[in-house]
Amino acid sequence: MVTSLLDLLINCAGVDVHPRAWAENDSSTLMTKFRVMAVGPFLATKAFLPNLERSSSPKVINISSDFASVSENDRGRCIGYRMAKTALNQQTVTIANELKAAGSNVIMIAVDPGDVPTRLSRGNGKTDIDKSVRGIVEIIESANLVDSGSFLKWTGGKIPF
Incomplete structure (x- = not known):
């Protein structure tokens, strides 16, 4: 079986963020x-790890949310969404650390795109989507192995877990 090369995998998945008790x-x-x-x-x-490992600069970007920050949860609400995105962050850190220990050059980062108006947010949001995308692209382009396992805001700042 021939394995194709993959430089970048962006995992972007969300469902039902709307607040409920x-x-x-x-x-x-x-x-x-x-x-x-x-x-x-x-x-x-x-599934894509073999393809990523063929790249000279492979990156996995997990689209997370600041709602996943346990230390910054001062509002409550959206418990299921928060729990699942927190699990995604733990996954990012765990896999990043295991890959580093194995000598892999795959970089894994969790990124919060901000409060962008999307179908998921029913069009509500204060973060300009074009600015968010440009910020995420900058993160992707500048990411290195030292950054692997980080949780970053689209603006580039670190978010506490």
Whole structure:
């Protein structure tokens, strides 16, 4: 089997961010969020890793959210979304560390695109999508192995886990 080269994998998945009280969630709603926002990116990364390892500068960008920051959660709300994106961040750090230990040059970073108006947010948001995309592209272009395992805002600043 011939394995193609892949320089960049962007895992971008989100579902049902809209606030609801924690008690309104059940196992089905939580599992859906985990399957989409944590398990999906995990499986995509695993499947494409051989292709990435053929690149001289491979990168995996997991689109996360500042809602995944445990230390900055001062509002509550959106528990299922927060839990799944926090799992994505843990995945980013864990895989990045395992790849570094194995001598791999694959760079993994979790990025918060900001509060952009999308279908997921029902068109609400204060972050200009063009500025967000330009910021994410800058992160992708400048990322190196030292950055691997980081959680970054689209502006380039670090977000505490």
